Amino acid sequence: MGGAETLLVPMIVASRDTDMQMDVMGVAPESANSEKTMAILANADIPTRSLGIRRLLDPVGVPRLAAVIRRGNYDVVHAHLELAMTLAVPAALIARRPAVCTFHHVTGRLTGRAAGRERLAVEAASRSFRTLFVSEASRLSFQQIYRPRRMPANWEVMHNGIDITNFAPGKPNPVVRAALGGESRRVVLLPAAFRGFKGIPVAVRAWPDVLRRFSNAVLALVGGGEGEAELRSLVDELGLSDSVLFVGVRTDMPEIYRAADVVLLPSIYGENLPTVLIEAAATGRAVAASRIGGIPDIVVENETGLLFEAGSEQGVADAVCRLLGDADLRGRLGAAARERAINEFSAPVWVDRLRTTYLEAMGARR
Structure with missing residues (x-):
């Protein structure tokens, strides 16, 4: 729907030069998808599917995602953003697959439903194999609010990468x-x-x-x-x-x-x-x-x-x-x-680091 979603494009494109195959699924209905984001994904020839979950506590959400994981015989489930990780971690557990989660923002002290949703996501992500934060500031902000006494051992910083192919020095036009x-x-x-x-x-x-x-x-x-x-x-x-x-x-x-x-x-x-x-x-x-x-x-x-x-x-x-x-x-x-x-910060470097994490998560399955 926005910045974090479009950041997946250079990651997936870079993965095509490796032994990884990445499939993309949005957890929300198709109607929630941004036209701009979908166009960016389509232009990169990235097919997508939508799970169709309308609310966090939808009772069919976790089992439906677990079934997708089983049918696809995926080695790793990587959830980006809060709703996805809240559903993906228990679904991956049911399907007996490891999960990795990534937070893409610096958090603050939230109130009401937003606070509840984020707390659920943190609890789910902390039970995954690896919880990734794209900057040290992001990781520290989550620690201060949700784990002030001790940083969880599986919380790590992994910077996003971008496609820097066209961004090179040169003479001004x-x-x-x-x-x-x-x-x-x-x-x-x-x-x-x-x-x-x-x-x-x-x-x-x-x-x-x-x-x-x-x-x-x-x-x-x-x-x-x-x-x-x-x-x-x-x-x-x-x-x-x-x-x-x-x-x-x-x-x-x-x-x-x-x-x-x-x-x-x-x-x-x-x-x-x-x-x-x-x-x-x-x-x-x-x-x-x-x-x-x-x-x-x-x-x-x-x-x-x-x-x-x-x-x-x-x-x-x-x-x-x-x-x-x-x-x-x-x-x-x-x-x-x-x-x-x-x-x-290049996409190939990011993908190489992700590949290492995925192999560690797979353990004996690798």
Whole structure:
């Protein structure tokens, strides 16, 4: 239905070069499937099925899934997200198959039904062979709420991977560079949905300080969303319409990254493992980002990028200006970031780690 589901595409595509075969099943009815997600899966030639479970406590859910597991003679069941793992772990137990579970978010203190659903998922996942979290921040957030005394032995961090094939360093496309502000300007790219937790207003309010030090700097906002009107109002209020550009949603992101001097992500909360930072790293771009959530899993401070405190306008301005003022630093950080992206966050690396986990889960069955 969203980000976590579409992340399965590079994983499954990469698995085709191994001895693994992965089948995909959504636990909800077909009507719950996002058209966008289904199109992405279809374009990758990934067939899907839907189990048709409408509610968590549907009495036929677990036995129906157990029957699917038996008929398919699957070696391992890998459940992604809360509803799937709550059903899959007992179903796999009935079918006498090992289960692996992955949480894709940083959690907080929930209330009401949401809290109950997540607690059930944690209890189920903790009884699987391996519970995976895609960042250290995610694992720690779940420990603080659900296992404050001791981290369960089967809770591990395994970073997601992406298809980095098209994200490679290269010369900027002059047309794209012009859309981001032009060759004569220093381009800072902020790729993000216009949502509150992305911290875009912090970057906008920091921009006058950047301009005092680099008068030809431009902040290119690539994305869109519900917060656009408010952002435009803030830009107008600060008189920044010539130096803060709204570029819109783009489908040519590799070219966009290559046309930027610096990539900025000033998120203030909620980030787990932002894909845009992996993409930027794979393209060899120098990154400045907030020290929050799973961002430090991607950006190693002073090695592959610069980090600043979340919500700090001064931190944004100082990090951006340090990068804009030092081409050698940008080159060194960008090269190291690309190497880390290839070795840590590429889909083949992710699949290789999953394969090892699956074989461990299979035990004698392997």
